[in-house]
Amino acid sequence: MKKAITFLIFLIPILTIGQSNPFEKLKYDKVVAYEYQGEGGLLIERCLDEENDKINKTLNLTEKQTKNLEIILTSEKAYGNTTMSCFDPHFAVIYYLKEKVVGTINICLDCNYLIASEKIPATELKMIKISDDYSYPAKGFSKKTRKEIYEYIKGLGFTKYLRPLTSYLDE
Template sequence: MKLLSNLFFNLLILLVLVSCQAKLDPKNSVQIDDKTILPKKPYSIDKSKFLKKEVLLDYITKANTITPNAKNGVPFDKLDYDKIIAYDFDGSEESYPSVINKFKNFVPVVLAQKALSQIQADKILWALTQKSTYGEGTAACFDPHFALVFYKDNKAINQINICLGCNYLIADLNIPAQTHLKVNKGTANEYSLTGFTKSGTTAIVSLCKELGFFYQSNPN
């Protein structure tokens, strides 16, 4: 009986170790210039730093305007917007999977906001519409920390939420380039590799560095 008890205990320990090992496995991380970028949520965030609704709404009206650029690619070549504001927020798959919720309100975990310049907007939108930006695997989670919201006459018309830890984005509008690479094409098991490639991640990290946002560097 004692032997069985010890065996069960050892198996339990082994399972715990294997589970932890799986969670720490960096195989799904993204490599940039031989440096691992694996963003993780901070262990704690000072909730007093979250922006109030009034501050967020006031910023929209005062943000600089830009002009749509047909060279940016589908679907942004035909989207009518006059502002794009980037948001740094503490997203989570269950509670806050997007910076603007289904009720068209900001989630209460926004940490920073920056209106994009024309150059910044054109650069990141061009990157997000290129096939070379997508084609890798993704994780089975979505805890975004970065979002782009498009505005027209100070009303949100489209948003893109990005999780580099899970390696993909979710947008209101379909981005054809995101699903260009198919696996098991033509079969019942067909699916797309929608994860960011090295160049895709580099474009996002580069913009976040300019903005001073969470994804500007490896937070580990």
């Protein structure tokens, strides 16, 4: 019995590998990062279709850059904070397969959240309790994750819309 329990303790983490990163299941041949003016909740998908003039800069990401962003965004410790209601994204990533969009991530550091085509399990791990009867997911980025995203975006050379992290979310 003891051997069976030990086996399960080691097997369960192996079986869940990849389940925390929903982007791993995407089939893609190119990933592009965008720096753009997303005021009014303008997501990159609509920006590309209707408002190309709001795109400031693009960059084809390497596999390593893509994986690094996925690690930041899918970590179990990436969330747990509150969000604001603005959602004016200035950074986005699109996964393409044969020039067709197969996945998206839109990030707004001002409101402390993202909108992605794939459901990220880590966004639902922590809850904000309002009362004994009501709580909701703490899907805002943690302080550490905000800094990691900020440094990641800056490392790509995207700085036009990147304001210093000085809100109460960063203290």
